[in-house]
Amino acid sequence: MFQKLQTKWKVSGGRLLLILVTFATGGSLCGIAGRKILEWTGLEKGVLWVILYIVLITLIWPACVLLVSIPLGQFGFFKKYIRKLFFRMSGQKNNMVLGEKQQNLAIFASGAGSNAQKIIEHLSGHTSIKVALVVCNKAGAGVIAIAEKAGIPVLIIEKEQFFRGNHYVDELRAYNTDWIVLAGFLWKVPVGLIAAFAGRIINIHPALLPKYGGKGMYGKHVHEAVRSANETETGITIHFVDEYYDHGKIILQEKCTVTPEDDADSIAQKVHALEHQYFPKAVEDVILNSIIK
Numbered sequence: 384m385f386q387k388l389q390t391k392w393k394v395s396g397g398r399l400l401l402i403l404v405t406f407a408t409g410g411s412l413c414g415i416a417g418r419k420i421l422e423w424t425g426l427e428k429g430v431l432w433v434i435l436y437i438v439l440i441t442l443i444w445p446a447c448v449l450l451v452s453i454p455l456g457q458f459g460f461f462k463k464y465i466r467k468l469f470f471r472m473s474g475q476k477n478n479m480v481l482g483e484k485q486q487n488l489a490i491f492a493s494g495a496g497s498n499a500q501k502i503i504e505h506l507s508g509h510t511s512i513k514v515a516l517v518v519c520n521k522a523g524a525g526v527i528a529i530a531e532k533a534g535i536p537v538l539i540i541e542k543e544q545f546f547r548g549n550h551y552v553d554e555l556r557a558y559n560t561d562w563i564v565l566a567g568f569l570w571k572v573p574v575g576l577i578a579a580f581a582g583r584i585i586n587i588h589p590a591l592l593p594k595y596g597g598k599g600m601y602g603k604h605v606h607e608a609v610r611s612a613n614e615t616e617t618g619i620t621i622h623f624v625d626e627y628y629d630h631g632k633i634i635l636q637e638k639c640t641v642t643p644e645d646d647a648d649s650i651a652q653k654v655h656a657l658e659h660q661y662f663p664k665a666v667e668d669v670i671l672n673s674i675i676k
């Protein structure tokens with residue numbers, strides 16, 4: 384459990400301890416303060432007392448935790464945590480973070496587009512994040528029909544301009560693109576495009592990087608390599624894109640088992656299921672985390 388929290392909050396063991404101490408101390412402080420306030424009202428203990436107590440501690444909990452977080456050096460973490468909590472509790476998953484600009488996403492895909500479809504569905508009606516564009520390098524690819532059905536503009540790109548021209552940076556800017564998500568996009572992203580969207584390009588790789596990554600490691604090749612190596616598990620890696628193949632900072636990895644009965648196709652199916660389950664939410668989380676400070 385501690386390991387999971389560490390990964391989720393991206394903190395060291397020592398920092399996790401301080402955060403947990405803040406939670407515990409802030410919570411106790413809040414309980415004491417709640418009881419004291421109710422004592423002043425002179426109210427008898429009973430159902431009303433309990434209801435008021437719950438309402439009170441809900442209201443003062445953030446203040447208590449923030450107060451305790453200051454001497455423990457965790458104010459930054461808790462400010463962000465509480466802001467997110469309110470944001471989620473108020474059912475604002477799909478509402479604009481007050482005062483923030485809508486984030487526009489361009490999905491790059493070369494194939495069937497099942498991941499693109501899941502992301503489009505997940506973000507449909509989301510007023511903080513919008514899939515503003517689908518970029519494809521292959522006429523007739525499945526993803527084009529998916530985008531058209533969802534009313535999303537499609538930009539078909541050609542090799543020369545992508546690798547040696549302006550890398551379509553102007554076109555992407557024309558759609559006010561803030562983020563690029565590679566969902567089964569088979570061309571290597573040129574350095575010029577990476578620089579134009581520094582830290583804002585997310586990729587999904589169908590294996591547990593750094594294993595089975597690099598040039599030529601895409602689609603079925605990955606799953607065949609996993610099969611040949613008799614791996615007992617594989618999975619997905621969602622990561623930021625840098626100038627090297629399958630190399631940037633990892634955002635999330637999820638695993639699935641590989642049994643002796645599995646072949647490349649059945650492994651691909653398991654991996655696809657993981658992608659559909661985790662990719663859309665991971666994209667949303669990365670973007671929301673970047674705008675909720």
Ligand code: GRF
Binds near residue numbers: 496567587602658
């Ligand atoms: C996915 O397995 C993805 O990880 C890989 O290409 C595949 C795309 O599948 N890079 P789809 O087009 O989204 O169905």
